[in-house]
Amino acid sequence: MHTSRRILEATSEVLVRSGIGKLSLSDVAAQAGVSRPTLYRWFASKEELIDAFSRYETDKFDNGIADAIAGLRGTARLDAALQFIVDFQRSYSGVRMIDVEPEAVLSRFTWVLPIMRSRLERLLSGPDASLAAATATRVAVSHYVVRSDDADEFLAQLRHAVGIRSRSGSRPAR
Known part of the structure; x- marks a missing residue:
């Protein structure tokens, strides 16, 4: 390395x-x-x-999403990106920065939120793409701040935020 x-x-x-x-x-x-x-x-x-380090983490996130969506189209591409977001957040083991120094993390959100939103918005289409990206970003941030052990629920909430229907054809449960 x-x-x-x-x-x-x-x-x-x-x-x-x-x-x-x-x-x-x-x-x-x-x-x-x-x-x-x-x-x-x-x-x-x-x-x-x-x-x-901030640039490194941003690049790691961008490269991870790029790898996750490579060769995919449409909803499968968006869903792979959402799954990556869940996996990326859960990959941090042990203590998280929000637990160690919450003030520093919260102050960096003003920098991180627009980046996350723009990355998601690129994967969305339609008149509500910006709103869906903003909502999904806020769901992801809330799961970071108040960590849940339920990755499936996290993914379902992200899917709901961007309007992806569940595999059965209905919208994900609220």
């Missing part, structure tokens, strides 16, 4: 333990198995590392 990616992966681990406010570059370097000078060659400051 490339050094910068190891550092970014290590940043994720350290963030869930310490939060942004207590993030230590020494802890990140140790977690990544690199020296502090090596870390500073890639990221000159804590702010630069956090910015790079």
Whole structure:
């Protein structure tokens, strides 16, 4: 694995333990198995590392959705993206950032919400595409803030938000 990616992966681990406010570059370097000078060659400051980490997470999300929807069309494509959102949120094991440093997470929502909404809106069509994308985004955020152990219910709520009918042909239950 490339050094910068190891550092970014290590940043994720350290963030869930310490939060942004207590993030230590020494802890990140140790977690990544690199020296502090090596870390500073890639990221000159804590702010630069956090910015790079935010871009890294966004790219990971975008690439994951792209892989999930590759070769699919229509509703199957949208449904695969929704399933990815559920899987992506559930892939974070242990403590989540919202549990460690809720203020920092809530302040980042102003940056994250428009990105999530625009990514979903690209997969939707029709006059209510923007509204459906906004609703699904808010459902996803609410499941992040108040985590549910029921992935099927989460997926059903996302499907309902964007108007995907269940396999039986009826709309998902509310």
